[in-house]
Amino acid sequence: MRFPNLGLSFLALVIATASTPISFNIKAAPGELRVLAQTPQARKAEAERLLQQGYQEYKTSQFEAALQSWQQALSIYREIKDRQGEGWALGNLGNAYYSLGDYPKAIEYAQQFLAIAREIKDRQGEGAALGNLGLAYYSLGDYPKAIDYHQQSLALAQEIKDRESEGIALLNLGTAYYSLGDYPKAIDYQQQSLAIARSIQDRESEGKALGSLGLAYRSLGDYPKAIEYLQKSLALARSIQDRQSEGIALGSLGTAYYFLGDYPKAIDYHQQSLAIKREIQDRRGEGNSLGGLGVAYISLGDYKQAIDYLQQSLALARSIQDRQGEGNSLLSLGAAYYSLGDYPKAIDYYQQSLAIKREIQDREGEGISLGGLGLAYHSLGDYPKAIDYQQQSLAIARSIQDRQGEGKALGNLGAAYIFLGDYKQAIDYLQQRLALARSIQDRQGEGKALGNLGLAYLSLGDNKQAINYLQQVLALARSIQDRQSEGQTLNNLGIAYYKQGNLTLAETTLIAGIKVYESLRGRDLKDNEKVSIFETQRSIYRLLQQVLIAQNKTDAALEISERGRGRAFVELLASRLSTNPKEQFPAPPNITEIKQIAKSQNATVVEYSIIYDYFKIQDKQEFKESELYIWVIKPNGEVTFRKADLKPLWQKENTTLAQLVTNSRESIGVRGRGITVTYNPNPTKVKQRFQKLHELLINPIADLLPKNPDERVTFIPQSSLFLVPFAALQDEQGKYLIEKHTILTAPAIQVLDLTHKQRQKVSGNQALVMGNPIMPSVAPKIGEAPQQLPDLPGALTEAKEIAQLLNTKAITGKDATKAAFIQRLPQARFIHLATHGLLDDFKGLGVPGAVALAPDGKDDGLLTANEILDLKINAELVVLSACDTAQGKLTGDGVIGLSRVLISAGAPSVIVTLWSIPDSPSALLMGEFYRQLQKNPDKAQALRQAMLTTMKQHPSPSNWAAFTLIGEAK
Numbered sequence: 001m002r003f004p005n006l007g008l009s010f011l012a013l014v015i016a017t018a019s020t021p022i023s024f025n026i027k028a029a030p031g032e033l034r035v036l037a038q039t040p041q042a043r044k045a046e047a048e049r050l051l052q053q054g055y056q057e058y059k060t061s062q063f064e065a066a067l068q069s070w071q072q073a074l075s076i077y078r079e080i081k082d083r084q085g086e087g088w089a090l091g092n093l094g095n096a097y098y099s100l101g102d103y104p105k106a107i108e109y110a111q112q113f114l115a116i117a118r119e120i121k122d123r124q125g126e127g128a129a130l131g132n133l134g135l136a137y138y139s140l141g142d143y144p145k146a147i148d149y150h151q152q153s154l155a156l157a158q159e160i161k162d163r164e165s166e167g168i169a170l171l172n173l174g175t176a177y178y179s180l181g182d183y184p185k186a187i188d189y190q191q192q193s194l195a196i197a198r199s200i201q202d203r204e205s206e207g208k209a210l211g212s213l214g215l216a217y218r219s220l221g222d223y224p225k226a227i228e229y230l231q232k233s234l235a236l237a238r239s240i241q242d243r244q245s246e247g248i249a250l251g252s253l254g255t256a257y258y259f260l261g262d263y264p265k266a267i268d269y270h271q272q273s274l275a276i277k278r279e280i281q282d283r284r285g286e287g288n289s290l291g292g293l294g295v296a297y298i299s300l301g302d303y304k305q306a307i308d309y310l311q312q313s314l315a316l317a318r319s320i321q322d323r324q325g326e327g328n329s330l331l332s333l334g335a336a337y338y339s340l341g342d343y344p345k346a347i348d349y350y351q352q353s354l355a356i357k358r359e360i361q362d363r364e365g366e367g368i369s370l371g372g373l374g375l376a377y378h379s380l381g382d383y384p385k386a387i388d389y390q391q392q393s394l395a396i397a398r399s400i401q402d403r404q405g406e407g408k409a410l411g412n413l414g415a416a417y418i419f420l421g422d423y424k425q426a427i428d429y430l431q432q433r434l435a436l437a438r439s440i441q442d443r444q445g446e447g448k449a450l451g452n453l454g455l456a457y458l459s460l461g462d463n464k465q466a467i468n469y470l471q472q473v474l475a476l477a478r479s480i481q482d483r484q485s486e487g488q489t490l491n492n493l494g495i496a497y498y499k500q501g502n503l504t505l506a507e508t509t510l511i512a513g514i515k516v517y518e519s520l521r522g523r524d525l526k527d528n529e530k531v532s533i534f535e536t537q538r539s540i541y542r543l544l545q546q547v548l549i550a551q552n553k554t555d556a557a558l559e560i561s562e563r564g565r566g567r568a569f570v571e572l573l574a575s576r577l578s579t580n581p582k583e584q585f586p587a588p589p590n591i592t593e594i595k596q597i598a599k600s601q602n603a604t605v606v607e608y609s610i611i612y613d614y615f616k617i618q619d620k621q622e623f624k625e626s627e628l629y630i631w632v633i634k635p636n637g638e639v640t641f642r643k644a645d646l647k648p649l650w651q652k653e654n655t656t657l658a659q660l661v662t663n664s665r666e667s668i669g670v671r672g673r674g675i676t677v678t679y680n681p682n683p684t685k686v687k688q689r690f691q692k693l694h695e696l697l698i699n700p701i702a703d704l705l706p707k708n709p710d711e712r713v714t715f716i717p718q719s720s721l722f723l724v725p726f727a728a729l730q731d732e733q734g735k736y737l738i739e740k741h742t743i744l745t746a747p748a749i750q751v752l753d754l755t756h757k758q759r760q761k762v763s764g765n766q767a768l769v770m771g772n773p774i775m776p777s778v779a780p781k782i783g784e785a786p787q788q789l790p791d792l793p794g795a796l797t798e799a800k801e802i803a804q805l806l807n808t809k810a811i812t813g814k815d816a817t818k819a820a821f822i823q824r825l826p827q828a829r830f831i832h833l834a835t836h837g838l839l840d841d842f843k844g845l846g847v848p849g850a851v852a853l854a855p856d857g858k859d860d861g862l863l864t865a866n867e868i869l870d871l872k873i874n875a876e877l878v879v880l881s882a883c884d885t886a887q888g889k890l891t892g893d894g895v896i897g898l899s900r901v902l903i904s905a906g907a908p909s910v911i912v913t914l915w916s917i918p919d920s921p922s923a924l925l926m927g928e929f930y931r932q933l934q935k936n937p938d939k940a941q942a943l944r945q946a947m948l949t950t951m952k953q954h955p956s957p958s959n960w961a962a963f964t965l966i967g968e969a970k
Contacts, residue, residue, distance in 0.1 A: 047076040047085055054092060058099070059244075061283030061320045067096045087116035087125050091132060098136055099284065101323025101360040106136045127156045127165050131172060138176055139324070141363030141400040146176045167196035167205050171212060178216055179364070181403025181440035186216045207236040207245045211252055218256050219404070220441050223481055226256050247276035247285055254292050258299065259444070260481065266296045287316040287325045291332055298336050306336045327356035327365055334372050338379070346376045367396035367405045371412060378416055386416045407436045407445045411452060418456050426456045447476045447485055454492060459614075463500040470496060487516040491540045495614075498543065503551050510544040514563070538564060542611055545629060554641035555591045558631045561609045563588035565718065566748030572904050573754040577761075589750050595637035597753045603712035603969070604705060605633040605749060608697070608721055610646070610657065624650055625657055628696060632704040633749075642700040657696070658720035664689035665723065665915065668958040687730060690957070694729040697721070698737065705741060712940050712969055714744045714752065722747075725914055727947055728961035736957070738947050742940045744965045747900070755967040759908040764829035764874040767806035771799020771834035773816030773854035776861030778838065789852055794919020795834035798881060798926055802832050805930045817856040818863050825871060831878040831907075832926075837898055838862070849898040851880070865901040873906035876968075877939060880912045881926055899966050909939055909969070913962040921959035925950040929963075940969040 054069030070092045077085035094109030110132045117125035134149035154169035174189035190212045197206035214229035230253045237245035254269035274289035276282075290313035297306035310333045317325035334349035350372040357365035374389035390413045397405035410433040417426035430453045437445035454469035470493045477485040490513030497506035517537040541564025548557035571585045589597065598605045613626035625646040632640045649655050655663070667689050698705075705713055715726055726745070727738035737743065746752050772795040777786035796812055803810035811820055816835070825831075836852035851868075855861035880898060899912045917925065928949045932942035943965050950960040 043076055043080050044082065044085075047073045047080075047082070047089075050076070051085075051089065051092070054096075058092075058096065060281035061099075061285075061322075063096050063099050063320060063322075067093065070096065083116055083120050084122055084125070087113050087120070087122060087129075090116065091125070091129055094132055094136070098132070098139070100321050101326075101356075101362075103136045103140050103361060107133060110136060123156060123160045124162060124165065127153045127160075127162065127169070130156065131165075131169060134172055134176070138172075138179070140361050141366075141396075141402065143176050143180050143401055147173060150176060163196055163200045164202055164205065167193045167200075167202065167209070170196065171205070171209055174212055174216070178212075178219065179404075180401050181407075181442065183216050183220050183441055187213060190216060203236060203240045204242055204245060207233045207240075207242065207249070210236065211245070211249055214252060214256065218259060220443060222443075223256060223260050227253065230256060243276055243280045244282060244285070247273045247280070247282065247289070250276065251285075251289055251292055254296070258292070258296050260483070263296050263300045267293060267300075270296060283316060283320050284322055284325060287313045287320075287322060287329070290316065291325075291329055294329075294332055294336065298332075298339050303336055303340050307333065310336060323356055323360045324362065324365070327353045327360070327362065327369075330356065331365070331369055331372060334369075334376070338372070338376055341379075343376045343380050347373060350376060363396055363400045364402055364405060367393045367400075367402065367409070370396065371405075371409055374409075374412055374416070378412070378419070383416050383420050387413060390416065403436060403440045404442060404445070407433050407440075407442060407449075410436065411445070411448055414449075414452055414456070418452070418459060421459075423456050423460050427453065430456060443476060443480050444482065444485075447473050447480075447482065450476070451485070451489060451492065454489075454496070458492070458496055458499070461499075463496050466496045467493065467500070483516055483520055487513050487520070487537070487540075489513075490516060491543065494540070494543055494547070498547055498550075503547055506547045507544065507551070510540055510547060513540050514544065539612075541565075542609065545609060546611055546613070546626075549629065549641075549643075554631070555639060557629065557641070558594065558607065558639065559588065559591055561607060561629070561631070562594065562749055565716075566751055569747055569900060569904070570750050570754065573751065573758075576904060576906065577754060577757055586750065589753070591639070593753075594633060594749055595639065597749050597756075598633040599635055599637060600756060601712070601714060601752055601969075602635050603714045603744070604635065605714045605716065605752075606701060606705075607631045607633075607716040607749060608718050610718055610721070615647075628657070630697075630701055632701050634704070640701075640704055642704075644696045644700050646696070660689065660692060660696075661720045661723050664693055665725070668728075668956060668961075687734060690728055690730045691732065691734075693724060694731055694737070697724070697726075698729055698731070702731075709740055709944075710742055710941060712744060713741045714746055716746055716749060723914060725957060725961040725964075727944075727964075728957035736951075736961075738944055738961070742938075742944045742969075744940050744967070744969060746966060751903075752967070755903060755908040758903075758906060759876065759968045759970070761906070762829065762874060762876040762908065764827055764876070766824070766827045767803070767808040767830045767832070768821070768824045768828035768875075769799050769803040769806060769808055769810045769832045769834075770816045770821065770853070771810055771812050771832075772796035773812065773835055773852065773861070774814045775836065776852055776855050778852075778862070789836050792835065792919070794923060795881070797919070798923040799832070799834045801923060801927050802834075802930055805927065805934070806830060806832075814854050814856075817854045818859055818861065818867075819856060821853060821863065822871070826874060828873075828875045829877075831873070831875045832881065833879065834881045834926075837880055837913075849901065851898065865898060868898070868901045868905050871905050873902065875907055877909045877911070878902050878907045879926070880910070881922060903967060907967070909965065909967040911939070911943065911963055911965050914964060915958070915962045917959055917962050921950050921954040924953065925960055925963065938969050940965055 050069045050073035054066040054073065057069060058066040070089050074086060074089035074093065077089055090109050091113035094106045094113060097103075097109060098106035110129050114126060114129035114133065116122075117129055130149050130153035134146045134153060137149060138146035150169050150173045154166060154173065157163075157165035157169055170189045170193035174186045174193065177189060178186035190209050194206060194209035194213065197203075197209055210229050210233035214226045214233060217229060218226035230249055234246060234249035234253065237243075237249055250269050250273035254266045254273060257263075257269060258266040270289050270292040274286060274293065277285035277289055290309045294306045294310035294313060297303070297309060310329055314326060314329035314333065317323075317329055330349050330353035334346045334353060337343075337349060338346035350369050354366060354369035354373070357369050370389045370393040374386045374393060377383075377389060378386035390409050394406060394409035394413065396402070397409055410429050414426045414429035414433060417423070417429065430449050434446060434449035434453065437443075437449055450469045450473040454466045454473065457463075457466040457469065470489055473489045474486065474493065477483075477489055490509055494506050494510035494513060497503075497509055517540060541560055544560050545557045548554075548560065567588070574585050607630070609629040610625060611627045611629055612623055615622055615624050628644040628646055630642045630644065632642070646657055649657060649660065717724065722745075726743050727736065729737040731737075746755070772792045775789040775791060777788045779786045799810040799812055833851055838850040838852065849865040851863040853861045853863055880902075899910050902910045925946045929942050929946035932945045933939065936942060943963060947960045947963070954960060
């Protein structure tokens with residue numbers, strides 16, 4: 001599936017580069033106007049002053065103000081019958097309307113300018129008018145007409161030997177041919193423009209030509225040459241202190257690195273560009289830079305940051321009535337929500353963008369908006385509507401000879417037909433896409449066409465043909481240094497080799513792909529950005545496990561399973577533990593190190609990996625759960641591999657493992673703490689579902705688990721398995737797992753090694769207990785009015801009892817503030833919080849979750865996950881006796897939520913809840929836990945005994961199975 005065209009900032013940069021005549025007209029006019037004998041000198045001077053004032057206003061994107069100044073100048077020129085001045089004022093008014101996105105009016109004024117220039121034989125003015133008409137038709141998507149006007153402008157400039165205007169006309173012709181997809185011709189014109197600029201020592205135009213060449217080579221897929229030209233453009237702009245050109249060059253470099261997949265560097269350049277544009281008050285350019293940043297953050301998966309930048313860009317475009325910029329911002333917002341999977345909101349933004357593009361007659365933008373709508377409906381599974389929109393996009397691209405847009409539409413049509421299972425039609429469209437990309441030397445488009453052809457033949461089961469196409473993509477991706485495409489292609493080639501039965505080649509190919517992917521997860525990325533990028537890469541680790549298991553390389557498969565989980569978490573923990581910021585992050589553990597970790601934990605470690613595969617269902621290839629891989633590592637270092645077949649779940653029972661987990665939780669009526677919910681759990685269904693989970697997760701390895709119930713078992717879940725209440729799983733006799741084993745969990749084996757090291761650094765010696773604070777107010781959803789969270793009287797009782805056990809005083813009510821928590825945190829060895837826990841990233845900070853504390857007038861009372869990450873926890877145990885605190889965003893890196901940030905902040909052991917336990921059993925269980933802990937420092941054993949005690953009074957698992965210990969037992 002093709003991703004929508006996100007190069008919106010690039011489109012704006014082309015316009016900025018090509019709009020040189022705007023400044024040229026305004027600068028040249030005042031110096032060349034003749035003062036007529038019958039013209040009062042004062043009126044003439046006032047008109048020229050207004051002309052220059054409008055120019056200054058225009059430079060700072062005050063287009064409406066510039067319009068007023070130039071209208072006043074026009075009135076004076078007409079009043080004093082100064083036809084040359086009238087012409088230049090009309091030309092500049094056309095430029096203002098051009099910048100406001102009103103291209104028909106821009107053309108109207110440029111035509112008036114042209115008529116006057118020809119009437120008075122102002123050849124320079126005639127050339128400028130022709131050039132501006134070319135720019136207006138270019139923005140309307142009428143490239144042939146744009147080229148015609150620029151050719152006329154070029155011929156005239158050559159005739160009157162105006163070398164500067166000749167260079168500008170050549171540059172604009174290059175831009176027009178660029179949009180037609182004729183990159184060689186575009187480069188030829190831009191090279192001619194560059195030669196002229198150098199011959200007349202016009203350093204500003206030289207910089208613009210270098211920048212345009214950079215953009216052309218970028219579209220040819222020659223990123224090194226593109227960056228080389230853009231760096232020259234940047235250096236030149238800085239040498240002549242041309243801040244506007246410097247900002248444009250920086251933005252173009254940001255776009256080039258974006259297409260290379262180096263998003264951190266793209267963001268750095270766009271940030272530099274943004275700073276300059278704000279400094280010189282280039283409001284339109286500022287909007288472009290904000291848009292470029294938004295698009296880069298989309299690719300990093302930081303959608304909150306992306307949307308924030310794009311909303312700023314949108315607001316700015318609306319404030320200066322930049323309709324083109326407004327449409328581009330809406331289009332990028334559509335792409336952001338598309339990436340988030342919020343397809344209805346994406347469609348809304350695409351529709352708004354489409355309306356604006358049609359209103360300003362921006363045919364290219366209209367086509368891109370239609371393509372975005374097609375992609376959104378494709379993702380909703382509405383392939384007929386997706387195809388309809390892509391067909392409309394294709395028709396527009398062909399009507400305006402937008403070869404790049406035509407190629408994208410053809411590619412998206414091919415992808416839609418792959419999903420429909422119509423491979424013949426898909427291949428036909430993709431072959432057209434391939435031929436077109438090659439004809440315009442669109443290397444990136446060629447690679448996407450070849451890649452999708454490979455996937456189409458893979459779906460047909462023609463592995464040989466699929467491999468042929470994918471090998472071509474790989475060679476191309478490497479030649480243009482497109483690392484992202486290289487990684488994806490190695491992944492797909494690995495699938496093809498695996499399906500072909502060539503396991504050795506599949507293994508080496510997938511290992512190479514993993515190395516490419518890992519090179520894209522730079523150390524400079526934020527934690528949430530690493531998590532997001534890994535989400536797009538996790539399938540290759542699963543596939544390599546399949547290939548290794550097929551070769552009976554079970555230990556190597558375990559190493560890959562570890563390598564493919566918790567990497568961002570491991571790096572975050574390692575960075576917190578390290579005293580040397582330059583220290584290398586730990587490599588994924590090898591089999592020897594995995595055995596050593598199990599030994600140091602003195603626990604039997606059980607690691608799960610959910611494997612998916614492609615299955616032919618009703619003539620279509622569908623991605624479904626295949627098997628559950630399970631490794632058991634005993635404390636003596638013995639490693640055993642087992643597996644469970646997941647296919648019967650969807651083949652016979654019409655469900656999935658994730659749905660089974662959800663249904664099992666719902667069957668025991670789990671509810672939110674402090675919220676009354678009426679439910680009638682069906683004991684038969686409860687038993688059936690928890691026994692089914694036991695059958696899948698425990699039965700295959702039951703003989704490998706310790707017989708002594710006091711010996712620890714540490715489960716390493718994956719995806720939906722993080723939500724499994726392992727303690728409540730039942731065997732065939734109805735016996736709960738907690739009755740037979742002492743249970744802990746962790747997101748990865750390597751995380752256990754790091755929490756063990758954290759345990760050695762514990763320095764607190766007091767207890768910190770908080771319960772039932774005066775509740776803060778929280779908006780149920782973004783944009784809705786905040787509502788106060790409900791009171792938790794049971795949490796008050798719980799906090800007081802536990803404080804007494806720990807020889808401290810509970811902090812409750814209005815005193816349980818964030819400030820009080822932070823003040824007592826450094827001395828705390830045990831931290832117990834009995835309050836509401838929130839799961840969502842309701843503040844849009846990138847990390848979901850918050851603990852509800854009392855507002856104190858200085859803050860809202862919400863201790864967010866982001867704030868916890870900035871704290872230093874010296875405690876050996878943090879207990880969150882609150883709502884669903886073990887939950888959060890499920891990713892390949894584990895659960896992104898409160899438990900993760902507490903461990904990252906320094907806590908080696910965390911107890912959290914998978915759901916909310918009613919007040920009475922919660923207080924009983926927690927009280928018993930601390931009583932047991934005073935007898936025995938093993939937290940896992942203390943929690944087990946507390947569960948067994950609570951179970952006697954409150955038999956339903958909903959009352960005792962929610963608590964889970966993550967990290968260290970002692």
